[in-house]
Amino acid sequence: xxxxxxxxxxxxxxxxxxxxxxxxxxxxxxxxxxxxxxxxxxxxxxxxxxxxxxxxxxxxxxxxxxxxxxxxxxxxxxxxxxxxxxxxxxxxxxxxxxxxxxxxxxxxxxxxxxxxxxxxxxxxxxxxxxxxxxxxxxxxxxxxxxxxxxxxxxxxxxxxxxxxxxxxxxxxxxxxxxxxxxxxxxxxxxxxxxxxxxxxxxxxxxxxxxxxxxxxxxxxxxxxxxxxxxxxxxxxxxxxxxxxxx
Amino acid sequence: xxxxxxxxxxxxxxxxxxxxxxxxxxxxxxxxxxxxxxxxxxxxxxxxxxxxxxxxxxxxxxxxxxxxxxxxxxxxxxxxxxxxxxxxxxxxxxxxxxxxxxxxxxxxxxxxxxxxxxxxxxxxxxxxxxxxxxxxxxxxxxxxxxxxxxxxxxxxxxxxxxxxxxxxxxxxxxxxxxxxxxxxxxxxxxxxxxxxxxxxxxxxxxxxxxxxxxxxxxxxxxxxxxxxxxxxxxxxx
Numbered sequence: 291x292x293x294x295x296x297x298x299x300x301x302x303x304x305x306x307x308x309x310x311x312x313x314x315x316x317x318x319x320x321x322x323x324x325x326x327x328x329x330x331x332x333x334x335x336x337x338x339x340x341x342x343x344x345x346x347x348x349x350x351x352x353x354x355x356x357x358x359x360x361x362x363x364x365x366x367x368x369x370x371x372x373x374x375x376x377x378x379x380x381x382x383x384x385x386x387x388x389x390x391x392x393x394x395x396x397x398x399x400x401x402x403x404x405x406x407x408x409x410x411x412x413x414x415x416x417x418x419x420x421x422x423x424x425x426x427x428x429x430x431x432x433x434x435x436x437x438x439x440x441x442x443x444x445x446x447x448x449x450x451x452x453x454x455x456x457x458x459x460x461x462x463x464x465x466x467x468x469x470x471x472x473x474x475x476x477x478x479x480x481x482x483x484x485x486x487x488x489x490x491x492x493x494x495x496x497x498x499x500x501x502x503x504x505x506x507x508x509x510x511x512x513x514x515x516x517x518x519x520x521x522x523x524x525x526x527x528x529x530x531x532x533x534x535x536x
Numbered sequence: 537x538x539x540x541x542x543x544x545x546x547x548x549x550x551x552x553x554x555x556x557x558x559x560x561x562x563x564x565x566x567x568x569x570x571x572x573x574x575x576x577x578x579x580x581x582x583x584x585x586x587x588x589x590x591x592x593x594x595x596x597x598x599x600x601x602x603x604x605x606x607x608x609x610x611x612x613x614x615x616x617x618x619x620x621x622x623x624x625x626x627x628x629x630x631x632x633x634x635x636x637x638x639x640x641x642x643x644x645x646x647x648x649x650x651x652x653x654x655x656x657x658x659x660x661x662x663x664x665x666x667x668x669x670x671x672x673x674x675x676x677x678x679x680x681x682x683x684x685x686x687x688x689x690x691x692x693x694x695x696x697x698x699x700x701x702x703x704x705x706x707x708x709x710x711x712x713x714x715x716x717x718x719x720x721x722x723x724x725x726x727x728x729x730x731x732x733x734x735x736x737x738x739x740x741x742x743x744x745x746x747x748x749x750x751x752x753x754x755x756x757x758x759x760x761x762x763x764x765x766x767x768x769x770x771x772x773x
Contacts, residue, residue, distance in 0.1 A: 294639050305627035382621035386684065389587040390640040391613040533588060533605070 291396040292403065299404020303370060309408060312366050316359075316412040321419050323358050327351040328423065348430040348504075352420050356437050356502045359416050363409060363445055364477065368469030370408045371452030374401050375525075376465035394529035398453065398522055405449040413441055433504030440501025440510075447514045448473075450521040457528045538601070539564050540614075540722050541586065541692050545595035548581050549746070555581045557746045558595065563692065563722045570737035570754065571726040578746040579726035580620055583696040586724060587617035599692065613642060616690035620697050622681025626670025630661055630680055633669050637684035655683040659713055675706025682713060693717065695725045699732055711735055 303309045331350045338345060378384045387397055417438045423429060455472060456465040473494075480493035490496065497510040541563040549555035556578045563569055571579050584590040586597055588604050597604040599611035624633050634652045638644075643651055656662045659679045664672065669680060678698060685693060698714070699707045714736050717723065725736060733740050733754055742750040 291639075291642075298636060298639075302625065302627070381623075382619060383623040383625070385584065385587065385589045385617060385619045386623040386637060387640065388589045389612060389615060389617040390637075391610045391642055392640050531591075533591065 291392055292400045295392075295396060295400020296403035296407065299374070299401055300407040302373070303404070303408040306373070308369060309411075312369060313412050313415065316362050316366065317415050317419065319362065320355060320359055320416040324351065324355045324419060324423065327354055328427075331427075346430070347423070347427040348433055351423065351427070352429060352434055353437070353502060353504075355416075355420060356441065359413065359441060360444065360498060360502065362416075363413065363441070363448060364473050366412060367405070367409055367445070367448040367452045368455075368466050368473065371405055371449065371456050371469060372462035372466040373456075374405060374453050374465075375457040376459045376462045377456070379460040380462055388529075388533050394526045394533065397529055398457075398525040401453045401456075402446075402449045402522060402525070405453060406446045409445040409449060410442065413438075413445055417441075430504070436504040436506055437502050440498070440506075443511070443514050444498060444501070447518040447521075450518040450525070454521040454525045454528070457525050539598075540600055541724070542598045543582075543586060543595065544598075546582065546585055546592050546597065547594035548578075548585060548590060548592055554746045556585065556592075559743070559746075559748045561724075561741060561748070563724055565691070565720045565722055567722045567724075567739065568737045569722075569724045570733035570740040571724065571743055572728065572730070572733055572740050573726075573743035574728060576745070577743040579728075579743055580696055581746075582743070583617075583694055583724075583726050584619070587615055587619075587694045588612050589617070589619075613688070614691045616685035616688065616693045618678075618681045618685040618693075618695045618698055620700060622677045623684070624669040624672075624677060624680055626668065629666050629668055630672070631656070631665040633680060634683055634687060638687050641688040643688060651687050651689075655687045658686065658716070659683040660709070673706075675702050675709065678702060678706070678710060679713070682710070686717075689718075691720070691722065693721055693723045695723065697727055698725065699727065699729060 328347075328351050331347055334350075375384070378387060417434075420434065421429075424431065424434075451472065452465075452469045455468045456462075459465040459468065476492065476494040478493075480490045480496055491513075497513045500507050500510055539562040541561075543559060543561045546559045547554065547557055559578075559582060561569070571582060573579050581590065585592050586604075588597070591605065599614055602611045604611055625636070628636065631652060634655055635648060638648045638651050656665050659682055661676065661679055661683060664676060669677065672680060682695075682698065685695070695714075699710055702710065711732070714723070714725075723736075725732065727733060737754050740752050740754050741748055742752075
């Protein structure tokens, strides 16, 4: 049933105009940013070569563009997720779900996976644009692959978090505002202080940056898996509470 | 005969603002129970509690002997619910909406296809099966909601103001559909229209400000109008 709900959610997203607008906008911005970085790289490439620098197109073109892609995902995810549970509630369709014998776990996981598919579309199309650059310049493909896998993991984490926040509200606009608020807080958390403070471990960027550099660290994987799983469990609990099953 | 639905002391809302206060009701197979009350009497709250959409603050709902909130059995599979606002995905066709409602209720494959075809036929939506739900009239949308509620052939049908907002023609069409339901299906129907109760129900519960104030058999002699006038008068005072 989870797969069926994910497919339904993915179809619901594809039927919306906002999905295609966001996809087009992401593609346009990533293409523009990638070619701007490429132009800058082409201008300094001879000096880098003459100086024997090991820094290449992957560092100066692909990774900065992947950073921008992350920012776009942070902006897109709440927009796509706000229609998830809050949208069902606002449009009067939530009773259809709550009065059905489908389990809360299947509903929550299906919604998360469906949203993840929705986020993978702009992610993969942008990554395809970056990969096309490999036809003309030397790219570190293994590092690129780790960065893409890292972004896919971040997208799944975002889906879990945004569906949870969508489930806490009955109006999509409230869910959108809450999602942006939480993501902004997680994004800026490490800017509030220096040194190893407890809340810095909750900050998003210190865990994302290594992935975008092509570095796989267990602590980063643990961060995304544990907080993402916690968000999914809380969504299930929230649905169970609404139905009186918890 | 054992009741298929039994609600005991159903209570919802904070003590100072009770939306429903210690309501009891029982429904046996084939019963047609009407819930009559003015706006704000607690009809929709009671409907949502019976359908498992809301959780009571006190009391219980038992469906075929099982607590509605017992997830090991999940009696929701025996319930069909039509909320006040028929739930539909405007971007999907009527057939796709029905197929999705069937999937949510555990139907799949050939049985799902048969159930969808049967629901389309019973509710007269066959001609618009491939039309987007967002382009349906209010009457058609209400029929789609009813088709979704009937799809899995539930033992109990919970209908929240099914004729609200419909023109006389669509109202009559919907009443005809409800009269044609299988005899063993128990129906509980919330309405503020006396005609709905007189034409569709054999028993009626009168609700006033969240309380059950009376229960009557509906027959040719029952003077529902007098009871309802009494409610409206007390409700306005």
